[in-house]
Amino acid sequence: MRKIKLLALILISLAMVLWFNLRFSTPSIPTIAASPPKTIRYFDRTLPQGIAHILLIPVNSKFLVTPALSQKVATVEEFAQKHRAVAVLNAGFFDPANQKTTSYVVRQGKLVADPKENERLVNNPNLKPYLGQIFNRTEFRRYLCGQTIRYSIALHSQSPPAGCQLVDAIGAGPRLLPELTLEKEGFVDNANKRDALGSKQLNARTAVGITRDGSVILVMVAQKPSAPANSGVSLPALANFMKTLGADQAMNLDGGSSSSLYYNRKTFYGKVDLEGNSIKRPVKSVLLVQEN
Secondary structure: OHHHHHHHHHHHHHHHHHHHHHHHOOOOOOOOOOOOOOOOEEEEEEEOOEEEEEEEEOOOOOEEEEEEEEEEEEOHHHHHHHHOOOEEEEOOOEEOOOOEEOOOEEEOOEEEEOHHHOHHHHOOOOOHHHHHHHOOOEEEEEEEEOOEEEEEEEEOOOOOOOOEEEEEEEEOOOEEEOOOOOOOOOOEEHHHOEEOOOOOOOEOEEEEEEEOOOOEEEEEEEOOOOOOOOOOEOHHHHHHHHHHOOEEEEEEEOOHHHOEEEEOOEEEEOOEOOOOOEOOOOEEEEEEEEEO
């Protein structure tokens, strides 16, 4: 009988010790530090003769960079409102006289803008010698490679990489990086003293670049209101600037009066008039930044 009582006391004591430990001890739960979400980063840089407005869209973020086209023309704010975009950058070339594109645009695998349908372009006698180059200029592309989205910059005639399909594209040019291809794309003809973009002159400019890890950089270089006739950036200087931002691929987009960037409910315009006031020009096509 004593042995049974002793055993019972021992069991009760062990139970109380166990209960005490469970009641007052703090369980050790392993914690995993959550990585911060990848989001858009805006910053600006003061250049010797211009102000650069820059957006960085990180690779594998929740944002997509896609082209959009207006039936006529629209401001970047209007594009943003219509497409509920986080950011909008002007993109392809167009003819302000007839509001028709002079750059290719592909959306969701379909050609939605064809410069060959612009009669003022194809029937212009001064441009006939360059039409082959004009119809094969550089474009910013979005590929779907299996389940992976990949951005690239390529000539219009270039086939997608193996295992990838072309989803979106928007043309302009010339390519800025890894090399400037002004003559190859018909913008410059030194023999005829042709320089369609005033490549060595200062002007408002727009560009898109891709870093080695696949992030996208949108850039708009604005003129200085205090120096309307002598500010902006040349194309060679723009190429060098894109390189300093980490781009290893880059291309020029429509510039001058078209240069405009919308972000966070604010619009930055690139071109200024002789009084230093911003020129707000509607455009034909843009690059949208939207949440996926």
